[in-house]
Amino acid sequence: MSDLGARLRARGKRLTTQRERVLAAVGRLGHATPDEIVEAVEADGTGALSVSTVYRSLDALQELGLVGHTHVDHRTPSYHLAEHATHVHVVCRRCGAVGEAPLEVADELVARLDDQLGFAADVSHAAVHGLCRSCREVP
Amino acid sequence: MSDLGARLRARGKRLTTQRERVLAAVGRLGHATPDEIVEAVEADGTGALSVSTVYRSLDALQELGLVGHTHVDHRTPSYHLAEHATHVHVVCRRCGAVGEAPLEVADELVARLDDQLGFAADVSHAAVHGLCRSCREVP
DNA sequence: TTGAATGCAAAAAATTTGCATATTG
DNA sequence: CAATATGCAAATTTTTTGCATTCAA
Numbered sequence: 011m012s013d014l015g016a017r018l019r020a021r022g023k024r025l026t027t028q029r030e031r032v033l034a035a036v037g038r039l040g041h042a043t044p045d046e047i048v049e050a051v052e053a054d055g056t057g058a059l060s061v062s063t064v065y066r067s068l069d070a071l072q073e074l075g076l077v078g079h080t081h082v083d084h085r086t087p088s089y090h091l092a093e094h095a096t097h098v099h100v101v102c103r104r105c106g107a108v109g110e111a112p113l114e115v116a117d118e119l120v121a122r123l124d125d126q127l128g129f130a131a132d133v134s135h136a137a138v139h140g141l142c143r144s145c146r147e148v149p
Numbered sequence: 150m151s152d153l154g155a156r157l158r159a160r161g162k163r164l165t166t167q168r169e170r171v172l173a174a175v176g177r178l179g180h181a182t183p184d185e186i187v188e189a190v191e192a193d194g195t196g197a198l199s200v201s202t203v204y205r206s207l208d209a210l211q212e213l214g215l216v217g218h219t220h221v222d223h224r225t226p227s228y229h230l231a232e233h234a235t236h237v238h239v240v241c242r243r244c245g246a247v248g249e250a251p252l253e254v255a256d257e258l259v260a261r262l263d264d265q266l267g268f269a270a271d272v273s274h275a276a277v278h279g280l281c282r283s284c285r286e287v288p
Numbered sequence: 289t290t291g292a293a294t295g296c297a298a299a300a301a302a303t304t305t306g307c308a309t310a311t312t313g
Numbered sequence: 314c315a316a317t318a319t320g321c322a323a324a325t326t327t328t329t330t331g332c333a334t335t336c337a338a
Binding site: 024066067 | 291292293294295296303
């Protein structure tokens, strides 16, 4: 993670304690909205950051590919570390329930997008919408 | 679509011209944000609807499974008719470019979610994030 | 130095909510 | 008639911006 500075510099950006703290907070939280990140950063004991700094930091870190985000709840985005490997979220469009599925369910999808479009899909933490087992039975 | 009324009633809801107009607008637009839908409805010549009615109508129609939405641009949701079968959106996390892939790329994913979780995924218009061909080459 | 980043406060969006009134079933 | 929906306007919530100041390289 010490190459964070190098990665930032490679893109004409700079390493700041704010960005380090935001990145750390995302790692600590796993999944978090900008708002939760603001709180978490504030809780790290080094003082609060302005909301705009958090937003701008997340943008920068995302541009670097260090964090990513999904819309699990259809409202606010939820950020996570890019390498924080895990699952695919499954969200019911009707009742809103959120489930999880192992990443492998998307292996084929990832392979095809790579083959067909040269696209490197990041499905970790991706949200797939549809109807859950119970809701799909309702007409 | 005449069974729209029946479907609504089956859930204790009612058929209103507003809901019909919102549904029609979504169909006409293909993909649209709540804001665009407000404009489109207004343009149908029958007078404008209040923004809140559009939001509430979209919720109702979505609850019925007639429309769905995705977050192509990471900001505002984009609604579409559920049956308006088409493609999967592929969004580059770095440059923001949006591409498309045939629905079949997700066949396997859909099958597995069904098998493993009994989840009926609706991947039409789903947005898959990652890095496009050109951006993935940048370190 | 010097351009990039931060903080702050104000501005913009984007949604939601309360409530009286109108409508559907 | 009774319950549900609408309209409106105000209130929230979420994100963005302008600008002077600070800081990393």
